[in-house]
């Protein structure tokens with residue numbers, strides 16, 4: 001198969017390698033000449049996962065038309081803030097029956113659309129769009145460390161197609177029909193991971209981190225349920241699995257950013273130092289908008305949104321959170 005991978009960050013690079021290791025010819029589209037040249041000439045992405053040698057059947061280009069020529073399957077792995085613009089550029093060159101897989105985790109601000117929905121909006125035929133999510137740090141997947149992911153699609157054939165492209169003994173893939181649930185979990189767990197990073201940076205202990213993760217999972221479940229997903233998905237790889245991986249791993253950019261933020265580093269400073277996306281920061285804003293529209297209580301999301309985008313001090317945010325009176329443990333999830 002010929003697989004086109006749109007994006008050349010850490011996750012795109014690791015997934016390009018995974019697909020190519022299964023014998024597929026992978027062409028990566030990069031917005032950066034430097035990345036495309038490094039991949040073609042050295043077989044290594046010079047900016048992300050720089051120690052990882054890509055299989056020989058991976059090439060790269062900055063020409064999106066060339067990248068999409070004769071694609072049997074297309075994978076989007078660009079940050080959420082660039083997804084619409086890039087899907088719009090790609091759309092005229094994508095055949096209407098070509099299956100598409102979305103790796104991006106986020107919610108679009110102002111529209112409240114999930115990432116597969118943004119691609120569907122631009123490229124049409126949403127039934128051929130799947131989403132992959134789960135506890136998958138690119139740094140470990142590219143080393144072949146045992147991992148698992150879920151691929152969700154309305155059409156089981158589309159999910160199965162991408163399972164065939166990516167499956168390996170060390171990369172287990174489960175299927176789901178709950179695209180909304182899988183996408184919502186992937187977006188919101190990044191918010192909770194930033195809050196965990198802030199708490200750990202501020203000196204809170206393991207009890208507090210477990211409290212944030214558990215109440216975070218309840219918050220994710222309420223949002224999933226209200227957006228039309230299945231609360232059970234929150235118990236799976238995209239929910240509980242990714243929440244644990246992102247809230248606890250030193251690989252997580254969201255958690256590390258939270259830690260740095262608690263020490264006074266701004267989002268701009270962190271992103272310009274690392275050249276990496278902190279999806280949870282953008283999701284804090286878009287999920288707040290969405291929660292208000294859906295009428296869902298999402299205190300951790302609101303708190304992070306206040307701290308990141310409305311200049312509220314960490315002390316004020318914390319006081320607001322602990323001033324809340326604890327109520328029924330599972331309100332708003334099961335009717």
Ligand SMILES: NC(=O)C1=CN([C@@H]2O[C@H](COP(=O)(O)OP(=O)(O)OC[C@H]3O[C@@H](n4cnc5c(N)ncnc54)[C@H](O)[C@@H]3O)[C@@H](O)[C@H]2O)C=CC1
Nearest residue numbers: 008009010011012031077078082104105137138276277279
């Ligand atoms: N890194 C990981 O382990 C995982 C990442 N993801 C998700 O995958 C998505 C992509 O993240 P990463 O690959 O980690 O990115 P990254 O943080 O490693 O790299 C940043 C990406 O932004 C791209 N970029 C920067 N400016 C751009 C522009 N003007 N136009 C187009 N692209 C531009 C870079 O080429 C690069 O692809 C995110 O939504 C992330 O949440 C999901 C699972 C695992």
Ligand SMILES: O=C(CO)COP(=O)(O)O
Nearest residue numbers: 134135136137252253254
């Ligand atoms: O989604 C991820 C792991 O599954 C990556 O998380 P970070 O963006 O926090 O590194």
